[in-house]
Amino acid sequence: MGGTAEGTIVVxxxxxxxxxxxxxxxxxxxxxxHVVVAxxxxxxxxxxxxxxxxxxxxxxxxxxxxxxxxxxxxxGAQVVLNCVGPFYRFGPPTLEAALRAGxxxxxxxxxxxxxxxxxxxxxxxxxxxxxxxxxxxNSPGLANIFVRLCxxxxxxxxxxxxxxxxxxxxxxxGAAVLKHRIHAMVNxxxxxxxxxxxSVRQLDPSGAEHVRExxxxxxxxxxxxxxxxxxxxxxxATFPTLERATNLGVVYPLxxxxxxxxxxxxxxxxxxxxxxxxxxxxxxxxxxALLQHERPxxxxxxxxxxxxxxxxxxxxxxxxxxxxxxxxxxTSAGSGAGEGTGIPAxxxxxxxxxxxxxxxxxxxPPEALVPVGEVLDLAGVVVGAxxxxxxxxxxxxxxxxxxxxxxSRENIPxxxx
Numbered sequence: 001m002g003g004t005a006e007g008t009i010v011v012x013x014x015x016x017x018x019x020x021x022x023x024x025x026x027x028x029x030x031x032x033x034h035v036v037v038a039x040x041x042x043x044x045x046x047x048x049x050x051x052x053x054x055x056x057x058x059x060x061x062x063x064x065x066x067x068x069x070x071x072x073x074x075x076g077a078q079v080v081l082n083c084v085g086p087f088y089r090f091g092p093p094t095l096e097a098a099l100r101a102g103x104x105x106x107x108x109x110x111x112x113x114x115x116x117x118x119x120x121x122x123x124x125x126x127x128x129x130x131x132x133x134x135x136x137x138n139s140p141g142l143a144n145i146f147v148r149l150c151x152x153x154x155x156x157x158x159x160x161x162x163x164x165x166x167x168x169x170x171x172x173x174g175a176a177v178l179k180h181r182i183h184a185m186v187n188x189x190x191x192x193x194x195x196x197x198x199s200v201r202q203l204d205p206s207g208a209e210h211v212r213e214x215x216x217x218x219x220x221x222x223x224x225x226x227x228x229x230x231x232x233x234x235x236x237a238t239f240p241t242l243e244r245a246t247n248l249g250v251v252y253p254l255x256x257x258x259x260x261x262x263x264x265x266x267x268x269x270x271x272x273x274x275x276x277x278x279x280x281x282x283x284x285x286x287x288x289a290l291l292q293h294e295r296p297x298x299x300x301x302x303x304x305x306x307x308x309x310x311x312x313x314x315x316x317x318x319x320x321x322x323x324x325x326x327x328x329x330x331t332s333a334g335s336g337a338g339e340g341t342g343i344p345a346x347x348x349x350x351x352x353x354x355x356x357x358x359x360x361x362x363x364x365p366p367e368a369l370v371p372v373g374e375v376l377d378l379a380g381v382v383v384g385a386x387x388x389x390x391x392x393x394x395x396x397x398x399x400x401x402x403x404x405x406x407x408s409r410e411n412i413p414x415x416x417x
Contacts, residue, residue, distance in 0.1 A: 007078030009349050010036040010103075012064055012094065015044035017174060018108060018137075019083035021342025022349070027054040028385035029350045029378065038062040038073050064090050070097040081349040082107040083342070085176040086183065087114035091134075095121055095363075099128040106348045108137035108341050111180065112190070115140075115230035115365075122363040132363040133370070136348035137341035138311055139165045139247065140231050144367035145375060146313040146328040147235060152372060154326060154402075154412075155317035157241040163231055164214045164224045167309030167337045168252035169299065177337070178260075178288045181251070185264045189228040192236050192245040200226050203265060212248060216310035217399065218331035224248035234365035241317070253302035256295055263287050308333055309340055322405040326412070331397045332388070343382055347375050376414075 009026060013019040014037035026032050035056050039045040042061035049057040063069040064084050070093075074080055080103050082094045087109040095118055098105040105125075109115055118134050125132050135141055143163045151158045188199045191210060200206035207226045214224045227249040235245045251257045263269070268287035273280040309332045316325040332340055348370065351357055357369050379396045400412040 006033070007353060008034045008036060008076060009353055010038055010060075010073055010077045010080045011083060011349075012038050012062060012073075012080060013083035013085075015039035015041060015048050016083055017170075017172075017177075017338040018342040018345065019081075020048050021338045022081060022083060022346040023048060023057065024052055024386065025343045025346035025382045026350060027052055027056055028382050029346070032056065032350050032353060034058070036060050036073065036077065040064075064094055067093070067097060070094065071101060074098065074101040074103050077101070077103050079104040079106060079349050079352045081345055082109075083345060085109075085111075086180055087111045088117075088183070091115075092117045092121065095125075095132060098132070099124055099130050102128060102130060104130060104352045105132040105134075106136050106345065106352055107132075107134050108141070108345045109134050110137060110140055110229050111183065112228040112230050112233070113187070116233070119234075119363050125363050126361045129361045131352065131357055131360050131369075133348050133352060133357060134363060134365060135230055135234070136345050136366055136370070138337070138344060139163055139227075139229050139249070140234070141341070141344045141348075141366055142311060142330060143231055143247075143313050144235065144365055145370055145372055146311075146330075147231075147239070147315055148367045148370075149328070149372050149376075150315040150317070150326050151239060155315070155319050155324060157318040158239045158315060159241060159318065160244040160314070160316040161231070161235050161239075161242060161246075162244070162314040163229070163247045164212070164216070164312045164314070165227075165247075165249045165309070166214075166216045166219055166222055166224070166252060167307070167332075167340065168256070169304045169307040170337060171307070173292065173295065175288050175292075178291055179284065181260060182264060182269050182284065182287070184228050184249075185261060186269050187228055189226045190232050191226060191247075192232050192242070195243050197233075202226050203261060210246065210248070214248065214312060216312055216331075217329040218333055219252070219308060219310045222250050222252060222254065224250050230365070235367060238365065238367050253298055253304055255302060256291070256298045259294065259298070260291060263290070307337075307339075309337065311340065324405065325403040327401040327403075329399045329401070331399075333397070339386075339388060343379065343386075344375075347378050347382065350378065351375060
C-alpha cells in the first residue's frame with residue numbers, strides 16, 4: 001500500500017451525478033485531506049459541500065471549455081479527477097490542461113473514440129512526466145480490474161474477456177448520459193473475436209449477431225447489445241494471450257432502452273439543426289428532451305422502484321494446462337450508475353494521490369496500472385462507510401463463480417476491505 005496521501009484532488013464536474021458520488025467517496029478515505037469540488041456552477045458546488053458537511057471540501061467554479069479557467073482551478077493540485085462528459089468533447093482538452101499543469105490525471109471516459117484520442121497523447125504525457133489513468137469507472141474501470149484479478153490470481157493465461165453491464169431506475173438521467181448512449185448506437189463498435197478486430201453497429205445486422213441473453217445477478221435476464229466501450233481495444237494490448245474481448249450492455253426498463261433505439265432509427269440522433277416553423281432545432285436535443293419527459297412514465301409502467309445494476313465480467317483461460325472460466329459479478333442494489341462509476345473514480349484518484357500507481361508517466365487503462373488488492377480493499381472501506389447495502393463477506397458486493405474443466409461450479413471466496 002502507498003504512503004499517506006498529501007495534497008489536493010480537484011474533482012471536475014463535482015456537482016454532477018457521478019462527480020458528487022466521487023466527492024462523497026473521497027470524504028470517507030482517511031488519507032485524502034483536501035478535495036476541491038469544481039463545477040460550472042459554483043452555487044451547485046457549494047451545495048454539495050454544504051450537504052456533505054466535510055471539512056475536506058472546498059467549492060470552486062470552473063468552465064472546462066475555457067483553458068484559462070481550467071488552469072486556474074488546477075493550480076497547486078496534485079491530482080485532477082475529470083467527471084465531465086461527453087468525453088469525446090471534453091476528454092483530450094482536459095488532459096492537455098493537466099499535462100500543462102503537471103497534475104496527475106484520472107477520468108471516467110467510456111467513449112471509444114475519446115479513449116483512442118487520449119491514448120494517442122501517451123508521448124505527450126511521458127514528456128510532461130504525468131501519469132494519466134483513464135476509464136476508471138465501472139465499464140471501463142472495475143471491469144478491467146476484474147480481468148486483471150483473474151489474470152494475476154486465478155489463471156496462467158487469459159484467453160477470453162466478455163464484459164456485460166446493466167443499470168436502470170436512477171432518479172434522473174442527464175443530457176450527457178443520454179447523448180453518450182445515443183453515441184453508442186450510431187457509431188462503429190470494435191469487438192475482438194478470434195484474435196482479430198471486427199467492426200459492428202448496434203442497430204445493424206452485424207451487431208444483432210452478437211446480442212446475448214445475460215443473467216445479471218440480482219437484476220434478471222436481459223438482452224445485452226454491443227457497446228463501444230474501450231475495454232475491447234485496451235485489454236488485447238495489455239494481455240497478449242487474449243483471443244476474445246467483447247463489451248455488451250443494456251439499460252432497464254427495456255421499454256426505455258427500446259424507445260431510444262427506435263428514435264435513433266427514426267433519425268432523431270442528428271446533431272445538425274433543422275428548421276421547425278422558423279426555429280433552428282437539433283433533432284438530438286428534441287430526442288433527449290422527449291426521453292427525459294417519458295422516462296418517469298416508463299419506470300412507473302414497468303414498476304421500477306429505485307436504482308440498481310450489475311457488472312458481469314466473464315473471464316476464461318488456462319490454468320495448469322486446462323480450461324477454467326470465471327464469472328465476476330458486482331451487483332448494486334439500491335444504487336445506480338452514479339455510484340457504480342463515481343466510487344471507482346474516487347478510488348483511482350485516491351490511489352494516484354497516495355503514489356500507489358507508481359512512477360509511470362503516460363496514458364494508461366486501469367488493467368495496466370491499478371493495484372488490484374489495494375483498490376478492492378479500499379472499495380470495501382468506502383462501500384461500508386457509504387452504507388450502500390448489498391455487500392457480501394468481501395466488503396463489496398462481488399461474487400466470483402468458477403467453472404472447472406469438468407464442468408463443476410463453485411463460488412470462490414474473495415475477501416477485501
